[in-house]
Amino acid sequence: MREETTTSASSTAVTGAASGLAAGGASATGTGEPAAVSPGKPAERHEAQDKVTVRLPAEGAYLSVLRTATAGLAARLDFTLDEIEDLRIAVDEACAMLLSQAVPGTNLECMFTLGQDTMTIAVSVPCLDPQQPASDTFAWTVLTALAGSVDAHVGPDDVLTIVLRKTRESSGSV
Numbered sequence: 001m002r003e004e005t006t007t008s009a010s011s012t013a014v015t016g017a018a019s020g021l022a023a024g025g026a027s028a029t030g031t032g033e034p035a036a037v038s039p040g041k042p043a044e045r046h047e048a049q050d051k052v053t054v055r056l057p058a059e060g061a062y063l064s065v066l067r068t069a070t071a072g073l074a075a076r077l078d079f080t081l082d083e084i085e086d087l088r089i090a091v092d093e094a095c096a097m098l099l100s101q102a103v104p105g106t107n108l109e110c111m112f113t114l115g116q117d118t119m120t121i122a123v124s125v126p127c128l129d130p131q132q133p134a135s136d137t138f139a140w141t142v143l144t145a146l147a148g149s150v151d152a153h154v155g156p157d158d159v160l161t162i163v164l165r166k167t168r169e170s171s172g173s174v
Helices: 060-076 081-099 140-147
Strands: 002-009 011-021 050-057 107-114 118-126 147-155 157-165
Touching: 050 060, 060 081, 060 107, 060 118, 081 107, 081 118, 081 140, 081 157, 140 147, 140 157
Parallel strands: none
Antiparallel strands: 002 011, 011 050, 050 107, 107 118, 118 157, 147 157
16 A cells, blocks of 8 residues: 655655555565565565655755744654654754755755664755765764764765664553
């Protein structure tokens, strides 16, 4: 099953792809396509993942939309209130690092990948001369403490991306 919606208003787009188990097999790619099955072996179950992409003008005025989307998606995964607030702050900090290098008039793109207990957030922006954030700074240390796992890389066309990965804490209840 695959659902996709696109909403746009003055350079702002939100795209979501929700996928569960495809008829006759598990989703291997999160796109609703059946997993490959070897003859004589049972189908492996792969974790279904939802993907949501938010594209906004690369301006600080739009970050409140991104913080709200982050909180809503984290709540959907049953993250605690503290974890949700940590993610909101982490996304805001990652965007601040990126917006300082963004090409004026471009878009900031944020892709959320939602697993059963994990949220991966990749925030990207085109830059003229992209510089990866230094991992030995206070800001990077705070970002890592808030998100759990943080990475940055420069991709094709000078697109700088910061990837945040947060795993939901187990409740510990019996």
